[in-house]
Amino acid sequence: MNIQEMAQDIPAEGEHAIEGVDFITSGDQYLTFLLAQEQYAVDILCVEEIRSWEQPTKIPNAPSYIKGVINMRGIIVPIVDLRLKFSIGEATYLETTVVIVLTYQSEESTRTIGFVVDAVSDVLNVENGDIKAAPAFGGCVGQQYIDGLINSEQKVVTILNVNHLQKVEKHRLHS
Amino acid sequence: MSVDLSQFIPSFLEESFEGLELMESGLLDLQRGDNETIHSIFRAAHSIKGGAGTFGFDNVTEFTHLVETLLDEMRDGRREVSSKDTEILLESVDCMRLLIEAARDDEEYDQVKVAQTSKRLSETLGNEPTSVDESLIKVDVEATNICGYTINFIPEHSLAKTGNDPIFLFSALAELGQLTLCADTQDLPALTDIDAQELYLSWQLTLHTEASKAEIIEIFEWVEDECLLELVPIKAPSNTSASLSSTTSSSTIKNDEQQTEPETSQKSIQDIEVQPPETELVIEPTIEDENIISKTKTKTKGKAEVGSIRVGVDKVDSLINLVGELVITQSMLSELGNDFEMEKVERLTSGLEQLLQNTKELQESVMRIRMLPISFAFNRFPRLVHDLAIKTGKEMELVIKGEQTELDKTVMEQIGDPLVHLVRNAADHGIEQSAVRLANGKPGKGTISLDAYHQGGNIVIEINDDGAGINREIVLAKAVEKGLVDANAVLTDSQVYDLLFEPGFSTAAEVTDISGRGVGMDVVKRNIQALGGRIQVQSTLGKGSSFKVHLPLTLAILDGQLVKVGTETYIIPLIAIVESLQIDNKLINRVSGDMVLYRLRDDNVPILPIYQLFNLATECTEIDNALLVVVEADGQKIGLMVDDLLAQQQVVIKSLKDNYQQVAGISGATILGDGSVAMILDIPGIIHMALEQAQQAQRVKTDGNSSVTAEVCL
Numbered sequence: 001m002n003i004q005e006m007a008q009d010i011p012a013e014g015e016h017a018i019e020g021v022d023f024i025t026s027g028d029q030y031l032t033f034l035l036a037q038e039q040y041a042v043d044i045l046c047v048e049e050i051r052s053w054e055q056p057t058k059i060p061n062a063p064s065y066i067k068g069v070i071n072m073r074g075i076i077v078p079i080v081d082l083r084l085k086f087s088i089g090e091a092t093y094l095e096t097t098v099v100i101v102l103t104y105q106s107e108e109s110t111r112t113i114g115f116v117v118d119a120v121s122d123v124l125n126v127e128n129g130d131i132k133a134a135p136a137f138g139g140c141v142g143q144q145y146i147d148g149l150i151n152s153e154q155k156v157v158t159i160l161n162v163n164h165l166q167k168v169e170k171h172r173l174h175s
Numbered sequence: 176m177s178v179d180l181s182q183f184i185p186s187f188l189e190e191s192f193e194g195l196e197l198m199e200s201g202l203l204d205l206q207r208g209d210n211e212t213i214h215s216i217f218r219a220a221h222s223i224k225g226g227a228g229t230f231g232f233d234n235v236t237e238f239t240h241l242v243e244t245l246l247d248e249m250r251d252g253r254r255e256v257s258s259k260d261t262e263i264l265l266e267s268v269d270c271m272r273l274l275i276e277a278a279r280d281d282e283e284y285d286q287v288k289v290a291q292t293s294k295r296l297s298e299t300l301g302n303e304p305t306s307v308d309e310s311l312i313k314v315d316v317e318a319t320n321i322c323g324y325t326i327n328f329i330p331e332h333s334l335a336k337t338g339n340d341p342i343f344l345f346s347a348l349a350e351l352g353q354l355t356l357c358a359d360t361q362d363l364p365a366l367t368d369i370d371a372q373e374l375y376l377s378w379q380l381t382l383h384t385e386a387s388k389a390e391i392i393e394i395f396e397w398v399e400d401e402c403l404l405e406l407v408p409i410k411a412p413s414n415t416s417a418s419l420s421s422t423t424s425s426s427t428i429k430n431d432e433q434q435t436e437p438e439t440s441q442k443s444i445q446d447i448e449v450q451p452p453e454t455e456l457v458i459e460p461t462i463e464d465e466n467i468i469s470k471t472k473t474k475t476k477g478k479a480e481v482g483s484i485r486v487g488v489d490k491v492d493s494l495i496n497l498v499g500e501l502v503i504t505q506s507m508l509s510e511l512g513n514d515f516e517m518e519k520v521e522r523l524t525s526g527l528e529q530l531l532q533n534t535k536e537l538q539e540s541v542m543r544i545r546m547l548p549i550s551f552a553f554n555r556f557p558r559l560v561h562d563l564a565i566k567t568g569k570e571m572e573l574v575i576k577g578e579q580t581e582l583d584k585t586v587m588e589q590i591g592d593p594l595v596h597l598v599r600n601a602a603d604h605g606i607e608q609s610a611v612r613l614a615n616g617k618p619g620k621g622t623i624s625l626d627a628y629h630q631g632g633n634i635v636i637e638i639n640d641d642g643a644g645i646n647r648e649i650v651l652a653k654a655v656e657k658g659l660v661d662a663n664a665v666l667t668d669s670q671v672y673d674l675l676f677e678p679g680f681s682t683a684a685e686v687t688d689i690s691g692r693g694v695g696m697d698v699v700k701r702n703i704q705a706l707g708g709r710i711q712v713q714s715t716l717g718k719g720s721s722f723k724v725h726l727p728l729t730l731a732i733l734d735g736q737l738v739k740v741g742t743e744t745y746i747i748p749l750i751a752i753v754e755s756l757q758i759d760n761k762l763i764n765r766v767s768g769d770m771v772l773y774r775l776r777d778d779n780v781p782i783l784p785i786y787q788l789f790n791l792a793t794e795c796t797e798i799d800n801a802l803l804v805v806v807e808a809d810g811q812k813i814g815l816m817v818d819d820l821l822a823q824q825q826v827v828i829k830s831l832k833d834n835y836q837q838v839a840g841i842s843g844a845t846i847l848g849d850g851s852v853a854m855i856l857d858i859p860g861i862i863h864m865a866l867e868q869a870q871q872a873q874r875v876k877t878d879g880n881s882s883v884t885a886e887v888c889l
Contacts, residue, residue, distance in 0.1 A: 057852040058743055059831075059838055060789035069835070071846045078835040112834050 027127040030150075032157055033100060033117040035082055036089025039157040040117075041124060041150070046162045048072075048101040048112060050120055053093050067116065070099075077101060080165075081116040086140045089118065104162045111166045124157065126150050131159060180230055184279075187226045189483065191275050194219035196554055199268050202261055203557045210250070216264075217246045223271065228396045232278040233389055235271065238289065241296045242267045248300075263299055265558070266292050323352065323383035324391060327405035329359075330398065332373040339398045341378070347394045352384025381409070484584060486544050494540045501533045538825075542732065545585070549627045549636070550578035552587050556598055560623060563602040570609050571602060571621040580627040582634050586706055586726055590636070593699040597638045597722050598623060600696070605642030605720055615717065617641065629728070633708075633750075636724040645714040647671050653680065672712035676700040707842055709859055733828055735845075735855065737821035738804060740785045741793035744853040745817075746826055746845060751858040753805040753812060755820055758782075760799045770869075773803065773814050780805055783865050784816040788840065793818055808859040815861070828855060840864050 030041035049072075056068030056079045065084035069076050079099060083091045099114040131148035147159040201216040220243045227235035242264065248254040270292045277284035326348075330341065348354050359377045369375070382391070388406060395404055508526045511519060553575050560573040582590075606612075606621035613619050626637040647668065654660045654674045674680060678697040703710050708726035735746035736755070754775075762774040763782075772779040782803065786793040795801060795818040803814040826845035831838055842857035 057844070057854065058789075058791070059835075060791070060840055060854070062838070069831070069844060069852050071850055071852045074829075074846065076829045076831060076834060076844045076846075076852060078831075109833075 027125055027130070030124045030126055030157070030159060031100070031120065032122045032124055032152075033098075034119045034121055035086065035117055038088060039121065039152070039155050040082075041157045041159045042100070042102060042162055042165075043159075044123060046102045046104055048103045051099045051101065051114070052095075053097040053099055053116065070114065072101060072112070072114075075112060077112050077114050079114045079116060083116065083118070086145075088140055091116075102162055102165070104166045106163060106166075113166055115165065124150065124152060134158070184230055185483070187230055188275060188279050191223045191226060192272070194223050195268055195272050195275075199265065199558050200554060202265050202268065203561055205256060205261055213246065213250050213256070217243065217250050220246055223275075225396070227275075227278075228393060232275070233393075234289075235274045235278060236393075237389060238267070238274055238293055239271060241293055241300070242271070245296060245300055260299060263292070263295055265561075267296060322385075323381065323409045324388065325407045325409055326380040326382060326391070327377075327403070327407075328380060328395075329377040329403040330374055331401045332375060334398060334401050335374045336372055337398075337401060339401070341374070341376075344394055344398065345378075345380070348380065348382055348391070351386040351390065351394075352382055354383075355381040357381075383409070484544065484547070490540065490544055494537070494544070497533060497537045497540055501530075501537060504529045504533055538732065542583075543581075545583050546581040546728075547584055547587055548578060549580045549582050549587065549634075550575075552582075552591050552594065553578050553625055553627075555591070555595070556625060559595065559598060560602060563599065567603060567606075568608070569602070569606050569621060570619055571606050571623060574622060574624040575626075576624065577627040580629060580634060582627075582726070583728060586634075586728075589702060589706055590724070590726060593702045593724070594625075594636065594638065596696070596699045597724075598625070601638060601640035601642065601720070601722075605640035605644075607643050630725075633725050634728055636726065638722045638724070639719060640721075641719040644716040644718055644720050645672060645675070645712070646716055650674055669712070672714065675712065676710075705837075707857075733826055733855065734823070735826045736804070736823050737847075737853070738785075738802075738815075738817040739819040739821055740789070740817050741791040743791060744821065744847065744851075745785065746853055746855045747804055747806060747815070748842075748855065748858065749823065751806040751808055753807050755802065755804045758798060758801050758803050758816075763798060771798065775805060775812070775814075778812055780812045780814045781865070782814045782816055783861070786816075788861065788864065788868075806858045808862055811862050813858075813862055813865065815856075826853075826855065 029044040031044045031047050032039050032041040034040075051072075054070065056070045058068045059066060059078070062068075065081050067079040067081050069078050071077075081091050083089050093116075096119050097116060098120055099116050100120065101112060101114045103110060103112045130150055132150070134143070134146045134149050136143060141158065141160075144164050145160055147161045150157045150159060197219045198216050201212045201219070205212050205216075220239055224236055224239040224243055227233075227239060245254070245260065245264065249256055249260070254260070270289045273284045273289065328341075328344075334341070345354065345356065357379045359379065360375075362377065363369075363375045384391075388408075391406060392399075392404075395402070504526060508523075508530065511523055511526060515523070556575065557573055560571060563569075564571050601623045606623065607615070609619040612621065622641050624637070624639045626639070628635055650671050651660070651666070651674075654671075654677070655662050657677075657680065659674060659677055659680070660666065676696050676699070680696065700710055703724055703726070706726055708724060711723040711725070712720065713723070714720035733746075734749040736749055736752060738745050738747060756775075758773065764772045764774060764779070766772055771782045773782050774780075782798065784796070784798075785791070786796065798816065801816050802818070802820055803816055804820070805812060805814050807813075826847075828843045829845055831841065831844055838854075840857055840861045841854045842860065843855045844852050845855060847853050
């Protein structure tokens with residue numbers, strides 16, 4: 001086989017040439033995860049790592065959805081339970097419970113926060129045009145956290161805004 | 176051979192800023208005729224100029240040259256040192272700083288200010304014109320009617336010894352335009368007297384070029400101090416500048432014309448020269464300009480935080496020694512580990528002990544590298560007070576003590592602004608006008624003193640003034656007016672002074688541009704607290720006020736006592752602990768309803784169970800025989816009830832703020848030996864929290880509401 005023929009086998013951008021392998025296409029990739037039975041997704045470039053659940057060190061007088069802090073290679077990382085934060089499902093801690101550690105770089109600072117979810121499911125390739133606006137009807141998750149919706153097979157995946165997730169509400173003792 | 180100069184720019188900038196500080200402090204204590212000070216100021220200016228020229232910061236070079244010329248006149252005794260000149264020079268230092276900062280950030284600078292100052296400088300210089308200086312200080316005039324320069328270049332005899340070769344200069348000049356050379360050999364001694372290393376020639380050069388004067392002077396940059404250099408512009412023969420190619424006209428310019436030229440051309444330059452700054456003044460749209468400046472300021476701030484430290488060689492040497500020892504210990508241990516037998520266990524323990532010792536020393540030396548004398552932060556205050564004295568028309572002096580006290584670099588960088596605020600306040604609100612002072616039987620000249628010293632593991636910075644003091648009644652009245660306190664509340668002095676740090680609080684009768692807007696003091700307090708420090712105010716009406724800023728020495732490491740509460744481990748800073756004891760039931764007293772006091776010798780210490788404060792679940796809720804850690808902060812003792820006392824160890828402080836936020840009662844977190852995270856208790860914060868809780872509880876009770884709950888607000 002000469003070089004020319006080989007070159008033809010290499011898929012061009014946006015083409016899915018080899019079966020079973022998704023090449024990075026012109027869209028973005030999202031990591032999807034489960035909260036109760038619902039599917040959510042975050043930009044995969046923000047994902048620092050996925051760890052199994054371990055009991056964190058409590059932060060005194062913190063809101064209940066902030067489970068505490070853990071040591072991730074010398075960095076103190078706060079842990080937020082998304083199920084409690086959004087009041088979706090039950091906050092049970094099983095063997096499949098995982099923590100997705102997200103790093104978001106804003107203009108002033110870089111924050112790293114871990115989020116407890118029920119399970120990590122998939123990586124989605126999404127063309128920009130496929131993201132649809134979320135209807136502004138109630139729900140537990142505030143509008144500011146939602147970037148849009150994607151249809152994936154039969155299910156609807158909610159894309160979460162990492163920047164907003166990272167914002168920690170001020171909490172203080174109020175007696 | 177080409178060297179990438181840009182790699183040296185950071186060190187040039189650093190040296191320049193140091194030079195500027197040197198100039199500033201020199202100027203401030205410039206006594207009449209004090210030659211040594213003038214020399215050092217001059218040297219600083221000169222090296223800034225030289226460096227700026229090398230790196231192509233032309234506006235810095237030009238401006239500094241003016242400054243240098245003025246200083247040169249002072250140095251040579253041609254000019255008396257007057258306070259007016261000192262003021263101008265101080266202003267110039269500011270401008271130089273502006274210019275260098277602009278060069279560093281590659282941004283616009285306050286052209287109006289620089290133009291004004293350089294105009295004033297030129298005017299000052301113009302009072303005593305000397306021909307050489309005059310021709311040199313000319314700011315580049317637009318060369319519309321100048322088609323070249325006649326350059327009189329008379330080098331000192333020793334020029335060649337310093338490694339400068341005139342031929343290089345000439346070839347550089349020739350690159351700018353058409354060069355005609357005429358060597359003057361009249362200094363040439365008799366053949367027998369010639370020293371082969373000396374340079375006896377001087378030259379008269381005629382250069383036809385469109386290049387500016389600055390470009391030509393730049394070529395002579397390196398030899399400028401070792402020669403007499405005179406630049407005389409050649410006017411184009413016709414009305415405009417088309418004359419570069421006209422070789423005929425260049426040949427017509429001969430000696431006779433050159434001799435008449437200087438006076439006329441200099442006159443004309445002088446006429447034009449005064450104007451450019453003024454026209455610039457008109458053109459500059461001031462609002463936009465202000466925007467630019469403020470932009471630059473915020474930007475520089477961000478950048479200034481990452482810098483480099485200069486470390487003494489001795490500190491580095493001791494580090495290297497320690498690392499050497501560490502390597503020896505390591506090799507000893509690994510050798511021991513290769514074939515370990517039980518009888519060698521003693522050697523192993525001693526090896527580990529040595530390792531511990533090495534690590535500790537290494538850690539201390541590394542910390543010491545980050546420590547700088549506080550004079551770095553204090554240096555700017557003489558100038559500040561000097562300026563404030565002029566602005567307010569008050570007489571005051573600054574006394575600085577303990578400037579050798581060492582402080583962590585990060586703390587130092589962040590304490591500067593709060594200190595400036597406090598000193599400004601002292602000057603503006605504290606110190607009274609001389610007449611008032613004299614009437615009150617005080618010396619006419621007010622004194623502001625800055626004092627730094629170590630106290631325990633803290634550094635204390637005191638800002639004292641002998642001014643009017645804080646009027647308790649006015650502060651209180653203002654607070655009532657603003658609705659900060661109840662009209663019939665009874666407050667202690669320190670509570671009243673604390674009101675000063677409330678946002679938007681100012682007692683100044685009128686707002687001045689120095690202070691009084693009520694912004695600031697709250698920021699001061701916040702900044703100090705962010706550093707893990709606190710501020711105390713003391714004041715005597717009519718005698719003066721004193722602000723004490725307590726800061727931790729370093730932000731990185733702390734000696735701590737590990738304690739257990741429920742399932743959690745907490746760390747109490749060892750400095751704060753007075754003693755730890757087991758509660759003796761007989762010494763417990765319950766007073767005023769619900770307060771539990773413990774009699775510790777003569778003191779009654781309130782008992783504060785940590786599990787209550789932090790809403791934790793624990794089995795040890797019984798006070799009898801519980802363990803009590805008595806801690807002290809702000810002169811207040813408090814007993815923290817814990818479940819268990821664990822080890823004492825040094826912990827590395829990690830911020831919670833990086834990824835989370837400041838938590839009340841917690842100063843940070845650390846990672847323990849087993850990799851888990853433990854919270855470090857903030858003792859002053861806890862005392863504050865407890866006081867607040869108690870006060871709230873009291874209020875609720877007096878309101879007739881019996882339920883007191885600590886609830887978390889999201």
